[in-house]
Amino acid sequence: MNATIHDVAEAAGVSPSTVSRAFTMPDLLRADTRERVLAAAKRLGYQPNRAARGLITGRTGNIGVIVPDLSNPFFPAVLKGAQARARESDYAVFLADAEEDPVLEEELIRAMAKQVDGVVICSARASATALTSMARDAELVLLNRQVSGVPAILMDSAGGARQAVDHLAALGHQRLAYLNGPSSSWSNKARRRGLKTRSAALGLEVVDLGPFPPTFEGGLMAADLSLAAKVTAVLAYNDLVALGVLSRLGDRSVEVPKDVSVVGFDDIPMAQMSAPSLTTVAMPSERAGRLAVDVLSGRIGDQLREQDAAARHALPTSLIVRSSTAPPPRATRRRSE
Amino acid sequence: MNATIHDVAEAAGVSPSTVSRAFTMPDLLRADTRERVLAAAKRLGYQPNRAARGLITGRTGNIGVIVPDLSNPFFPAVLKGAQARARESDYAVFLADAEEDPVLEEELIRAMAKQVDGVVICSARASATALTSMARDAELVLLNRQVSGVPAILMDSAGGARQAVDHLAALGHQRLAYLNGPSSSWSNKARRRGLKTRSAALGLEVVDLGPFPPTFEGGLMAADLSLAAKVTAVLAYNDLVALGVLSRLGDRSVEVPKDVSVVGFDDIPMAQMSAPSLTTVAMPSERAGRLAVDVLSGRIGDQLREQDAAARHALPTSLIVRSSTAPPPRATRRRSE
């Protein structure tokens, strides 16, 4: 049904090898032969059969992307970046949703490994040992997860947390809560670390709550605990949680930002749609997706091979101040004097 | 590097054909031979090479999904359904984002067609003729788009619109605006049609605005036009637009739902997170994604082959009433008396 390399060869009056070369190593052919072949190919609508090619080259031309949860808008964003870049490099992208389940995640990686040239794993939930072991059989790139010996694209979550703390401190807050995300999340650790060190340096009190599911529902749950903790500001693991907090506080008629300030992470589109709009730490998600693909396609692989380079490579994040943060209420401030 | 069928054959003391059969037609083998082969395979960590298999069977074991815009949460939702179902049937899914561009969309479909057994196209923006023509070369399933001769999964957008109108009419609204989405969108036509016919039947005035981009920004733009149109209720093409309207109305200190009621479509997660939460028509997106894959995997293909069946098959939608709708303000009602 589909034109093969032989059909093109015959049409152009050359051998199949020549047709093959016209596509994969065009400069080996004399200009006019190449023309002729390409013309014939176009006329017949020929496109190389990827399976046959893959069989012999051992490469598939595919890359895989695994995300913990497609319904968190953060991941479609990196997916979008990855997908766009992949297309430029003539890669197709496989997608899988691990449903926040480390076991399923590992299973998916193994299954995918066979049919792709590499897989980018977003916010991996699997264990470090599992990841290390799988990295031996397949080309892996981690995104927002650091595992020794595995190349990674990182975002400066800790730095973002520091900016958030600075912002809240400048507003006059003294006591804040951090709403933890999944404990297997590298981002969560980084965010907490950044928060803790900066708070300590500035003499702020911080209370650790959670872990909560990294979802809107998680935020609903977290809101009441935050209130009970008598803090004037809340740093949520991500925007989804922050929005949950906003919503629940609204229901309990606690005013944001008058009574309590709320900060999120990720800057998902929703963050600017909420009322009040959400102060949050923006993550370069699409860019990270693109970079991850670049690593796989070998474009920038070498710098990232060594772990140290990766660490240094953390992509910058930046606080976006919107309407969910303000100075703490007077009453509270007085009490703490 | 990877174990081949020959290695397993040797290890199990059988021929490669037998190993092949152990996987693809297990009941052709004597139980003990099968055991022996499977054991050897497991021991060697053998997994069939999909490229080689595809080369001979002509099937890839992959399906493609094309969406117009990953950042609209509606699509990750159907993607999630499709992906989950695909995994059950041992299919891998390719993803591509067409960026709301009909030309790119067509290009992507053609490129994908070669390496998949079928592709589901969400809310296709391409022309009917293009789609028909491509359906000849590849297995296509449309989602929320009706093109004669191409199997489709449809959601009852028109019915949803009717429910929305009934709801608004019951609240006492007399004059409402419809904010159009992309004119190439089948859903947009269906929604408008449902809206128009029911409004006419109930004697409501409706003003047609747009088309607007199906995004939050589109909604910002639409809000001012709606206000100028002096309507008491607004039906937006989708939730993103509705949220944009909500936001912009807030900025202009028009109160929702007191001054104006707003209804969206899709019931994306954001819809219940906004303040006020959004009354909207829920679409069975994950289910549709699953169904689309079922059609491709042949599970339910036959019923859908004929266009009529498809039309009858429209998945039910249902209005979710939240806080963005209420009776119109007195003043307006008086004016219209």
Add this chain to the structure above:
DNA sequence: ACAATTTCTGCAAAGGTTTGCAGCATCGGA
């Protein structure tokens, strides 16, 4: 015990491409 079935297994071809090696033509130089 033997023939006729039935059940299981192996042989070999096929599927479309890439690529090392060798052959041919072409060209420049002597």
Add this chain to the structure above:
DNA sequence: TCCGATGCTGCAAACCTTTGCAGAAATTGT
């Protein structure tokens, strides 16, 4: 005019699996 070098092109093997066909083994009936 001929030789060597150079630049293109073709041959054929290889990649790994599936599958039609035929042969071997096991089973049944007589």
